[in-house]
Amino acid sequence: MNGVALRTEGLTKDYGRGRHRALDGLDLEVRTGEVYGFLGPNGAGKTTTIRLLLDLLRPTAGRVEVLGRDPRRDGVEVRRRIGYLPGDLPVRGRDSAGDLLTFLGHLRGGVPAARVRALADRFELDLRRPLRELSKGNRQKVGIVQAFAHDPELLILDEPTSGLDPLQQQEFLRLVREARTAGRTVFMSSHVLGEVQEVADRAAVLRAGRLVAVEDVDTLRERAVHEVELHFDAPVPAAAFADLPDVRHVSVDGATVRAVVEGRADALVKAAARFTVLTVRSHEPDLEDAFLAHYASEEAGRRAA
Amino acid sequence: MLRSVLGKTLRDQRRSLLFWSLGFVAVTLIYVAPYRSFVEQGLLETRESAIYEAIGFDQTPAGYLRGTVFGLIGPLLLIMAATTYGARAIAGDEEDGTLDLLLAHPLSRARLVLERAGGLGAAVALLGAVLWAAVVTATRVADMGIPVARLTLAVLGLALLALTFGAVALALGAATGRRGLVVGVTAALAVASYVAFTFAPQVDALAFLEPLSPFTWYLGDNPLVGPPDALGLTLLVAVPLALCALAVAAFERRDIAV
Numbered sequence: 001m002n003g004v005a006l007r008t009e010g011l012t013k014d015y016g017r018g019r020h021r022a023l024d025g026l027d028l029e030v031r032t033g034e035v036y037g038f039l040g041p042n043g044a045g046k047t048t049t050i051r052l053l054l055d056l057l058r059p060t061a062g063r064v065e066v067l068g069r070d071p072r073r074d075g076v077e078v079r080r081r082i083g084y085l086p087g088d089l090p091v092r093g094r095d096s097a098g099d100l101l102t103f104l105g106h107l108r109g110g111v112p113a114a115r116v117r118a119l120a121d122r123f124e125l126d127l128r129r130p131l132r133e134l135s136k137g138n139r140q141k142v143g144i145v146q147a148f149a150h151d152p153e154l155l156i157l158d159e160p161t162s163g164l165d166p167l168q169q170q171e172f173l174r175l176v177r178e179a180r181t182a183g184r185t186v187f188m189s190s191h192v193l194g195e196v197q198e199v200a201d202r203a204a205v206l207r208a209g210r211l212v213a214v215e216d217v218d219t220l221r222e223r224a225v226h227e228v229e230l231h232f233d234a235p236v237p238a239a240a241f242a243d244l245p246d247v248r249h250v251s252v253d254g255a256t257v258r259a260v261v262e263g264r265a266d267a268l269v270k271a272a273a274r275f276t277v278l279t280v281r282s283h284e285p286d287l288e289d290a291f292l293a294h295y296a297s298e299e300a301g302r303r304a305a
Numbered sequence: 306m307l308r309s310v311l312g313k314t315l316r317d318q319r320r321s322l323l324f325w326s327l328g329f330v331a332v333t334l335i336y337v338a339p340y341r342s343f344v345e346q347g348l349l350e351t352r353e354s355a356i357y358e359a360i361g362f363d364q365t366p367a368g369y370l371r372g373t374v375f376g377l378i379g380p381l382l383l384i385m386a387a388t389t390y391g392a393r394a395i396a397g398d399e400e401d402g403t404l405d406l407l408l409a410h411p412l413s414r415a416r417l418v419l420e421r422a423g424g425l426g427a428a429v430a431l432l433g434a435v436l437w438a439a440v441v442t443a444t445r446v447a448d449m450g451i452p453v454a455r456l457t458l459a460v461l462g463l464a465l466l467a468l469t470f471g472a473v474a475l476a477l478g479a480a481t482g483r484r485g486l487v488v489g490v491t492a493a494l495a496v497a498s499y500v501a502f503t504f505a506p507q508v509d510a511l512a513f514l515e516p517l518s519p520f521t522w523y524l525g526d527n528p529l530v531g532p533p534d535a536l537g538l539t540l541l542v543a544v545p546l547a548l549c550a551l552a553v554a555a556f557e558r559r560d561i562a563v
Contacts, residue, residue, distance in 0.1 A: 047563075051405075051561075051563075054408070054409050055408075056405060056408055056409065056560070056561040057560045057561070058558075058559075058560055075413065076411045076412065076413050077411070079409060079410060079411045079412075080411035082409070084406075084409040086405060086406060086409070088402075089406065090401055090402030090403045090405065090406060091403075092401050092403055093317050095316075095317075099307060102307045103307040103308075103313050104406070104410060106307060106308045106309070107310075107407070107410040107411065107412055108410060108411060109411075146406075
């Protein structure tokens, strides 16, 4: 199957009295069966886009098509085939998590209770607890269960891993991979490059309401920047780490080497392997530093040309 | 109760409905049951006064009920309850962020408004039934001799009056999504309507306002003594229905706030 699961053309949204432009001419095309990452810093317009897809917001200009339909005209039909995970599941009242999931299931004409239970067990969610006593992480799990329970064709997930601990994040990413294997389409927003790299086929990068890039995830990985810190058992010569490909900002300080890797870590690892490595620490700077810098400079270059 | 939006709405309100019900029973018993002893102690002997005339109070059983439970405290409480429910129906849940999740499901906006309106109607009907039972019981205890049919008609009118303001709150909430504004405007309209019914007739320049007040539709011909006011009751049914239609239309065309 090689259809289009969702498409936007020139999608624009202004908010409020000041007509603040939250989204500016967004063109997206998500193919059926792919996992599509939607990356951007907070406030870039990711949630606005998602709420436009669900017909919770109405576009100022542009077109939206979800599963081949107009979400405004055929909203009920479209949303029957979607699973939506909000960024922060709003909860109120004394109902238990199980009650809410039963109610939401009925809105879909019934969802197999066994599937709800299986998903809850998988994320170790206690369905008997009252909603308002749930932590952010547990609310997120309720959100995951209701989004996946009816096994929808299209999953629209807004910052799906926020609040989950690392093990649960991995479990969630497994769930996403299973959905893809089953032929589902996944559209997930995130401000964390790593999780998108792990599961997505392609990703769009959004900044200040504009689309900056659409890339294969392999390309994203090449572009990704890591700060790496190596500790050796004895001081190492600076010359051993000079002029390595994909490695920048190297500083050698006795037995410690710090560097920024852009793309592959291969050259740095091979250079380090000649000495006795005690520890390796690597971390991903936030999206803005790691990643948007690249496109910002590219954009500036184009403008100068 | 978890099978529909309407059922869930009532389920979410079960505690508050219980407290309102207890309140109605208590108020009715406190005001109505001791009627005989109030009369015997001469507490209800009033001088001729424009105020008493305006609120329709006198010491006959019908005048006493008209001046207290049906003309003042009943409308006050039932309109408060209906306004609270009407404001919560759309605006309250929108401010809490729970509408987002509901409307991301296969549920049309019109259906949501109508189920919420149904929940409002059911809540007011339930409180009306409790009030009816309390009034019928209390008037028996006080031996006031008012036929049940008249009490039924009066409670029906009162419930429809409250429903009218509940529908105002629902429609304003559907149009604006702001609970504070909804409660404030609805309360102001209710007070204005009460004043238009009660005092406008005594001021020539304002007399034209009286027939516009929902209170007039309900109490203009005292349902405890006069004939049923067919036009008034019709208006009290038609206006909430029209407000629901407006609520759907307004809610269909706007953004849902986060």
